[in-house]
Amino acid sequence: MKQINPQTSKGPDDWFTGDVHPTIVLAGEEPSRVRMGSVHFAPGARTAWHSHAVGQYLHIVEGIALVQERGGDVVTLHPGETIYTAPGIEHWHGASPDSFMVHLAIWEVPGDGGAETTWGVHITDGEYRQAADARTGA
Ligand code: MN
Numbered sequence: 001m002k003q004i005n006p007q008t009s010k011g012p013d014d015w016f017t018g019d020v021h022p023t024i025v026l027a028g029e030e031p032s033r034v035r036m037g038s039v040h041f042a043p044g045a046r047t048a049w050h051s052h053a054v055g056q057y058l059h060i061v062e063g064i065a066l067v068q069e070r071g072g073d074v075v076t077l078h079p080g081e082t083i084y085t086a087p088g089i090e091h092w093h094g095a096s097p098d099s100f101m102v103h104l105a106i107w108e109v110p111g112d113g114g115a116e117t118t119w120g121v122h123i124t125d126g127e128y129r130q131a132a133d134a135r136t137g138a
Pocket residue numbers: 050052056085091093
């Protein structure tokens with residue numbers, strides 16, 4: 001057995017807008033390439049646009065989450081719900097404007113050893129407000 005002591009740090013400004021604290025819960029022992037993070041978002045905080053080489057599952061633990069794929073509707077998710085984003089699909093995720101949000105994120109390092117996540121531009125305050133106003137599934 002091996003006990004894991006998760007490490008928390010403030011998410012880098014290049015990847016997040018607002019106060020976001022990811023905790024890497026586990027990084028799978030080879031041959032596993034699984035990764036799991038528990039990510040705390042303050043109200044209004046969100047990721048930049050990004051994609052995952054091997055896709056990603058998000059499981060909402062607390063609060064209200066907003067998730068959007070490029071060109072798609074803004075989806076509202078609640079605790080206990082899980083959403084999957086396919087490999088290479090650009091998307092962002094974050095808290096709603098008036099609630100904290102915690103999700104688990106599960107993804108993998110690609111088998112070729114390449115980048116697990118590719119980061120893009122931030123969601124501007126205007127884009128975020130528009131997304132929050134247009135959300136569905138609330
Ligand atoms: Mn993601």
